Amino acid sequence: MISKEKEMERNKIGFAIQYYREKYGISQSTLCKGLCSVATLSRIETGERTVDGLLLETLLERMGKTPNKFELVLTEVDYVSFQMRAEIENLIEKIDLPAVAKLLLSYEKTTSSKGNLHKQFITRMEAKLNELQEGSIEKTVELLTQAISYTVPGFESNEIKDCYLSNTELNIIIDIAGRRLLIGMRERAKEILFQVLEYLELHSSLDIINELYPKVAIIVCEIFIKEQDFNKALNICNKGLEKNKSNRKLDYRGELALLKAQVMEALSKGQREGEPDQKEFLKWYLQAYYVFDFCGEDTKAREIRKYLQEEYTWVNID
Amino acid sequence: MGKYRLGDIICMTRKSLSITQEKLSEGICSVETLSRVENGKQNPSRDTYELLMERMGRSRERSYSMMSISDYDILEKMKLFEDHINLYEYNRAEKILDEIKKTLINTNLNKQYLLKSETIINYRLNRITAEEFLERLEKAILLTIPQYGKISLAGWPLNFHEVGLMLNISSAYAQNKNYIKAIDILEDANSVMKQSYMDEQQRALLQATISNNLSKWYGLIGEYEKAIEVAKEGIMVCKRHRLGHVLPNLIYNLVWNKEQLIDKGVLPPERKKECISYLKQTYYLACAMQQPFIEQFMIEHIKTVYGDIQANLIIY
Numbered sequence: 001m002i003s004k005e006k007e008m009e010r011n012k013i014g015f016a017i018q019y020y021r022e023k024y025g026i027s028q029s030t031l032c033k034g035l036c037s038v039a040t041l042s043r044i045e046t047g048e049r050t051v052d053g054l055l056l057e058t059l060l061e062r063m064g065k066t067p068n069k070f071e072l073v074l075t076e077v078d079y080v081s082f083q084m085r086a087e088i089e090n091l092i093e094k095i096d097l098p099a100v101a102k103l104l105l106s107y108e109k110t111t112s113s114k115g116n117l118h119k120q121f122i123t124r125m126e127a128k129l130n131e132l133q134e135g136s137i138e139k140t141v142e143l144l145t146q147a148i149s150y151t152v153p154g155f156e157s158n159e160i161k162d163c164y165l166s167n168t169e170l171n172i173i174i175d176i177a178g179r180r181l182l183i184g185m186r187e188r189a190k191e192i193l194f195q196v197l198e199y200l201e202l203h204s205s206l207d208i209i210n211e212l213y214p215k216v217a218i219i220v221c222e223i224f225i226k227e228q229d230f231n232k233a234l235n236i237c238n239k240g241l242e243k244n245k246s247n248r249k250l251d252y253r254g255e256l257a258l259l260k261a262q263v264m265e266a267l268s269k270g271q272r273e274g275e276p277d278q279k280e281f282l283k284w285y286l287q288a289y290y291v292f293d294f295c296g297e298d299t300k301a302r303e304i305r306k307y308l309q310e311e312y313t314w315v316n317i318d
Numbered sequence: 319m320g321k322y323r324l325g326d327i328i329c330m331t332r333k334s335l336s337i338t339q340e341k342l343s344e345g346i347c348s349v350e351t352l353s354r355v356e357n358g359k360q361n362p363s364r365d366t367y368e369l370l371m372e373r374m375g376r377s378r379e380r381s382y383s384m385m386s387i388s389d390y391d392i393l394e395k396m397k398l399f400e401d402h403i404n405l406y407e408y409n410r411a412e413k414i415l416d417e418i419k420k421t422l423i424n425t426n427l428n429k430q431y432l433l434k435s436e437t438i439i440n441y442r443l444n445r446i447t448a449e450e451f452l453e454r455l456e457k458a459i460l461l462t463i464p465q466y467g468k469i470s471l472a473g474w475p476l477n478f479h480e481v482g483l484m485l486n487i488s489s490a491y492a493q494n495k496n497y498i499k500a501i502d503i504l505e506d507a508n509s510v511m512k513q514s515y516m517d518e519q520q521r522a523l524l525q526a527t528i529s530n531n532l533s534k535w536y537g538l539i540g541e542y543e544k545a546i547e548v549a550k551e552g553i554m555v556c557k558r559h560r561l562g563h564v565l566p567n568l569i570y571n572l573v574w575n576k577e578q579l580i581d582k583g584v585l586p587p588e589r590k591k592e593c594i595s596y597l598k599q600t601y602y603l604a605c606a607m608q609q610p611f612i613e614q615f616m617i618e619h620i621k622t623v624y625g626d627i628q629a630n631l632i633i634y
Contacts (some may be wrong), residue, residue, distance in 0.1 A: 245608050246404075248523070248563040253606045281607065290602040295560060 007082065008316060013056050018045040020063045031062060031164055034151035035117065046213055053078040054085075054117045058151075061166035064206025081111050085121060092128055100129055116150040123147035141179045149173045149273040155191070161199045170196065178219050188225065193220050213243035221259045230270070254291035261285040278312065281313045324367055329356040329600075331374045345368060345463055369462065374478035392418055398443040399435065408442050415439065426461045431457040452490035460484045472509040478520050481507050485527060497535045504532050520561040526552050530564045533571040542575040542584075549575070566604040566612045570618060573597055577623065594624060598632045 020033055032041040035058055044051050044059070084107045091100045104125055111118040127143035131135075148155050152169060160173070173196060180189040196216055203209050217240025224233035237259050246253050261284035268277055287305055292301040332342050343352040346369045347362075354360040361371070395418050402411035413432065415435050422428045433454060434579045441451040459466050471484070483506045491500035511525050529552025535543035549572040573596045579585040580593070597620055604612040622631045 119391075154514065242606070248561060250560045250562040250606075257606055283602075287602045287606040290599050292601070292604050294557065294565075294603065296557070 012183070013051075013060075014045045014047045014280050016072060017041075017063075017067075020060070020065065020247060021045075023029065024063060026063070026164060031059060033163060034153060035059065036115075052114055053082055054121070055115075058166045058168070062164040063205065072118055079292070081107065081114075081118070081234065084110065088125055093124065093133070097132055100125065104129075108215050120147045120150040120168075120172075121192075123150070127175075137179050137183050141176055141183070142177045144172055144179070148176065156188075160195050161202055164203075165199070167212065167255065172200070174212070174219070175218055181223070182217070186226075187226060190223060192261055193223070209244050213249075214240045214247070214256060216240075217243070218252060218255045218259065221238075221263070225259070225262060228266075230266045233259070233265065237263055250291055250295055254288045257284050257291065258288035258300075258304065282308070282312070301303070324362060325356045325358045326619070328352075328362075328367070328374075328390055330369055331371070332356075337374070341452075342370060342373060343589060346373070364506045365427055369427060369477075372479065381398060392421055396431075403438070406442075408439050411435075412439050412443075430458050430461040430479075430483075433461070434486065438486065438625070448490065448493040452487065452494060452576075455483065455487045455490055459487065470506055472506045476507075476510050478517075478524070481510065481524050485524070488531065492531070497539045501532060501535050501539075504528050504535075508532070519559070522555055526559075526561050526564045526568070528552075529555065530567050532573065533568065533575070535569060537575045539577065540578075542578045545575040546572055546579075562603070564608045565566045566607060566616075567601070569596055569600040570616070571611075573600070590624075593621075594628065594632070601633060 016029075021028070028038045028041050032038060036044075041059070044056070067126060084103060085185075086252065088100055088103050088107065091103065104122060108122055108141060123143055124147045127140050127147065129141050129313075130143060143144060145292055148169065152160070152163065152165065155173060172190060177189040177192045177196070180186075180192075194214060196212075197220065200213050200216065204213075217236050220284045221233050224230070224236065237256060238254070240256050241260070243277075247253075261281045263283035269279060285308055287303055289304045289308075292298075292304070326414060332339070339349050339352050339356075343349050347355075348365050351360065351362075351375060352370070353365075355362045355366075386425070395414055397417065399411050399414045402414060409633050419432060423431065437446070437454040437458065440446045441448075446454070452472040456466070459480065463471070467602070476484070477612040484503055488500040490509070491497075491503065492587075506523070508528050511521055511528065533545045533549035534550065536542075536548060549568050552568045553565070555561065556568065573593045576596075577591050578591060580587060580589055597616060601613060603619075604616060617629060617633060620632060
């Protein structure tokens with residue numbers, strides 16, 4: 001037992017990490033794999049204070065917690081690098097590419113000796129940059145693969161369901177799969193995506209996991225549609241819709257509705273007897289149309305409108 | 319180096335938001351205390367630190383660094399409580415709240431949280447009247463804003479939870495049919511929002527909800543044009559932040575008020591066409607947001623106002 005005073009002096013985030021780790025029954029070595037040594041994690045848990053904020057953030061995120069990043073700032077250097085990361089992401093959002101490239105360079109200098117997570121951040125941003133500059137997809141995949149290899153080495157051969165991964169790490173993996181699909185590497189993309197799905201289902205009790213499910217479901221559903229496996233497509237699409245239920249945002253809603261419409265349309269056409277029931281899937285097409293239309297995703301909205309007009313002499317969209 | 323720098327964090331945040339020490343500390347601690355904290359001469363208590371950071375837009379439920387071990391359990395329980403409330407499971411929510419009560423230490427912030435939560439449950443379970451509901455919520459807000467009711471809160475650096483409480487209080491006034499007072503409170507909250515120090519997402523969420531309530535109540539007191547303007551603002555917030563949860567309601571409010579203006583002869587009957595196409599949009603957005611209650615409500619509304627034939631044209 002330590003005294004109350006002593007406790008106050010200690011690094012409280014260390015307590016949080018230990019608390020959740022033990023609550024979920026995760027071993028130290030599993031949690032810190034690819035991030036830091038077991039000895040370092042032990043020191044963090046007992047209250048070591050000179051710890052990199054990004055490391056703390058990732059450890060908590062691997063257990064499904066989204067800490068307020070600002071609260072994890074412990075040192076001056078941390079504060080600077082925290083601010084720079086926020087600014088880089090902000091500039092990416094604004095698509096100010098020269099400024100991003102410049103800031104990434106100085107970020108590299110600031111954090112040069114600080115380990116894998118910073119390298120991962122830099123490489124991930126380079127991949128985004130490449131994409132925004134319309135560089136080749138192969139190059140993006142290469143950069144993303146490099147980024148994930150910093151903290152999840154051998155992520156392709158490993159069973160990722162045995163690991164604990166942060167949302168950032170999972171997002172990189174999903175992005176790799178999505179881009180592989182675009183360059184015709186469907187089988188390898190599928191292998192990863194199924195592993196991610198398995199991971200998400202296994203860890204569905206962790207808060208932030210559910211945010212990722214619809215994103216993966218959309219990609220997997222598209223694959224099944226391409227393969228004409230409409231029953232599986234319907235199944236994964238429904239799961240995606242279910243997991244997206246409590247989402248207050250319009251994110252993924254247009255995509256999921258459109259996929260549902262396409263799958264149901266295909267299934268109804270496959271029916272032997274009688275007229276296919278159009279009402280049901282037309283309703284989903286219209287949901288997708290109105291979401292895209294409201295969100296200003298005009299190309300997608302126009303496509304649906306055109307399709308409905310041509311296939312179903314549809315004139316009833318205003 | 320290697321030391322907690324709470325004072326710096328407070329100071330940097332405060333400066334980045336250009337708030338004075340006086341304004342930040344008001345009602346939380348003395349200016350002298352804040353000054354000592356910022357200079358690193360004194361450590362703030364956990365309660366003070368959280369209140370200060372919250373007022374500057376750092377949300378409570380996500381701050382881990384100042385917590386002691388037992389608090390993690392409470393944090394999880396608070397989340398569970400919210401989930402039950404959102405699913406209308408008040409009895410379950412109350413059980414969770416009882417557990418939280420046993421372990422929560424006695425601070426103003428915690429007292430406010432408990433009083434607000436208990437009051438909401440008691441009202442929803444019909445144990446207290448609308449008047450009592452209102453009275454207790456006002457008591458809760460007085461715990462962190464002792465000047466509440468004496469001063470205008472417009473321009474006050476309110477935090478997420480305080481604005482949430484103002485929303486609750488204004489709804490209580492509306493329940494008591496005092497729409498004017500309800501609107502006053504929300505207009506104050508709205509002006510706080512426009513210059514607030516809150517996290518972008520949280521602010522957008524509150525703004526959309528405030529616009530929804532305001533447009534409803536302006537409509538109920540017959541100020542249709544104003545209601546339409548407010549609803550449009552709310553819809554813009556939703557668009558900018560891709561928010562969907564109150565969007566169908568907001569568009570419906572827009573339509574309802576336009577319909578009133580058409581009825582009154584202020585707008586020409588040709589504008590009905592526009593209303594119908596908005597209602598159609600509302601219906602499909604409600605479907606996409608998986609809100610079956612609003613979906614059904616739209617069908618009823620279209621049938622009642624425009625007839626079955628029109629409804630059948632829109633809905634598949």
